Amino acid sequence: PALAEDNNRSRTMLVSRFRSVLEERQKNATGHRGLSPSGEAAADMIGVALEAVKRVEERSHVSGAFTRGPHETDLGYPLTVIEALAFSANLTELLGLKWKRDTPNGQNFIHFAHLVLTEGYGSAKSLDFYFRAIQYVSIAPVDLGWVNEFIGTALTYAVGGGLHAYRKVPKEGWGYDASFSVRALPDPPAGKPLVVGLISDWGCGTPASDAVLAALATHSPDVIIHLGDVYYSGTPAEQREFWLEPMLKTFGKEKLLLQVPGNHDYYSQGGAGFFEVIDDLRHQNASYFVLRGTHWQILALDTGLLNSVNLVPTDTMTFLTQDQASWAKQQLEFGKDNGLKTIMMSHHQLFSRGESVGVANAALNEAAFVPDELHGTYPWLWAFNTKSEDLPGNLPPDVHPAVNTRLLSQFPPELLEGVSAWYWGHEHANMLFKPYAGLERGRLIGNACIPVPKNLDRYATSNSIDAEPWGGYAETLPDSRIGTGDNFWNNAFATVTLDGPKATARYFELADKDATDGSGPTWGSATQYYEEEF
Ligand SMILES: [Fe+2]
Ligand SMILES: [Fe+2]
Known part of the structure; x- marks a missing residue:
């Protein structure tokens, strides 16, 4: 009491x-x-x-x-x-x-x-x-x-004065330390390829999240990466109960357990909860990281930080703070120079066919970043000085572009050229896109637990976003769409198996089924809905 x-x-x-x-x-x-x-x-x-x-x-x-x-x-x-x-x-x-x-x-x-x-x-x-x-x-x-x-x-x-727990890339000379937060891809078990398990928007702590994790575990991944969003707002308790504990219980500490933050992970206490759990594990020391092997590198980014304001309805497009953008560029160039194939990952999407990624400028959102800028959490966000008309697509300021043009200006087509695939979440849906906006394989895998009612058309395009500069809406690959259960759109996850220079990506879905005793939906095992090689 x-x-x-x-x-x-x-x-x-x-x-x-x-x-x-x-x-x-x-x-x-x-x-x-x-x-x-x-x-x-x-x-x-x-x-x-x-x-x-x-x-x-x-x-x-x-x-x-x-x-x-x-x-x-x-x-x-x-x-x-x-x-x-x-x-x-x-x-x-x-x-x-x-x-x-x-x-x-x-x-x-x-x-x-x-x-x-x-x-x-x-x-x-x-x-x-x-x-x-x-x-x-x-x-x-x-x-x-x-x-x-x-x-x-x-x-x-x-209470927190608007400060976030982000850790910027350390300075090195005039630039940033490219060796920061880089670690080796683990060695797979003898004679076996390396399996990377991918889930996103998974931190619900519900029976659906439990079922998705159990299904992923049947593929014995060596590395498990969560692309962010622990709900409702990434408090330390939620990070612990909905991410750290189930991960440790399912995979143990010897598996590499990693995550990048989404918007929700930064909603409470400036993201303190996210950093508390990654510090507990000590598998990563920042909210972005590189895993580097002999044929592949995985580049995972923190796009959550600059989408962490949730008091106004209009989002500004998220992007990377200068330290991280410069660090990421160095990783991509390193990959090119050394003949490595790169897989990118982030919480937020580079583009969408059904949801707004935000607008270039909005006064209240921009003001919300001032405390961090003054504090030096990250370098001053000069990016806001570039207006919508001067970003790729040259759209008027009130238009919501289909492509996140701020991210695109940080990752122009010539930089994305060596990127095999980019996995993201944020939208609670799953879409495997045809090449678009300079990216060969955009892969949305954002529905690992959120119940999205099945009567909603999840693949519909949105009239309120402008896809004209990119030749129309992004399209999904033939036969790549997920299904629905008794109540909701299926929850899903992916595995990427790295075997020498070859990657095989497999996509799985779980349907909900109403229990006969009226206790509500249940989730069984997963089935594969798509497979591709790159
Ligand atoms: Fe989400
Ligand atoms: Fe999100």
Whole structure:
């Protein structure tokens, strides 16, 4: 009871701090109203977030009843219960929220509300169903646990002064130390090729994440790389429970366990949790790294840092800070000079066919990086001085390009020439692209745990992004698309087997199946949906 009281008190403090930050932001954003579409949208969205905070404050008496690991569930569950009850009683329509009821997701929320009413708020059945079918759903009706992203980001600024835990590349002479964070690819077991296991957007701590990891383990990978996003907001507890512990339990410490951060990993305490767990393992000393062998090198980048602001609705395109961009360029040139083939990896996509990668400039986002710049977390972001019109594609400032033109200007086609494939996540989907924007193989593998309702067309192109300068939308390879289960799009992962100069990439998917006892979706073993050599 003392602990619950303590939790309650710290949550109340947290929420009230969050509210004052939001109110401050609302004042600023209102000042931007009419000046820009992003200022307008920011003001609107902050208003909605303030509404949510008010609801948490009003309902605080129902929370604290239980905890499952980090504080996140403590906040997300009560809010989502209220929402599901309102939705099942048609009350959300009174608020003007016309969410579809006849979808797998809508049906799950109605079933959840029914369980809460019949089995009880804190019953094992209600909780279990929440973990299997509701938690992390981000298509309406949504899991309101996502409010933690905003709280995490707000606290980074309100308490942490807006500083991030990033570690820049050490200086060497006039440039940066190219030998920093480079290690050898491990030797495969005698007579066997090296297997690299790849997962992205996997840190949910749900039955789906457990199933994906178990399926990956059947391929006995020698190296396991997570391309980022531990949900909801990468707190130290979430990093430990949702990444480090399951990884160690499944693979043991002798396997090379690595990760690069996504946006979520930087949302709480400036990313302190991400660095805590990599320091525990000591398999990497930065949020970016190179694994170098005799035929191959893997270049993994931190694109999460400059996409870590989650208080405004318009993203600026993420890119690499100057230290890392210069370091990465040296790695690619080293590869070319030494006849190595390179596989790149990052959380964020170089391009998309269905989602915005952001715009070039947005005042609030840029302002959010000033504390780090003043502190010297990384060199000053002069990149923002280059305006949209002067970036590849030469698009007007309010256009969302299909290609992240800031990243593209850091990795122009001539630099990407020696790159065999670039793996990324961030979008909760899986797409294997035809050559596009100077990249031979763009590989999106971003759905390792997030439940994406199957009625959503995941392969649809977006009207709000401009793909014209690159000859239209990026296309997927024939017969390379994943399927759906009873409720959601399949979760997926990949393995890349390195055998001398030959790489074989295999792509696997897991479908959800409704349990007969009504306890919600279950995940079995994986099946391969694509294979390629490069
Ligand atoms: Fe994600
Ligand atoms: Fe992400």
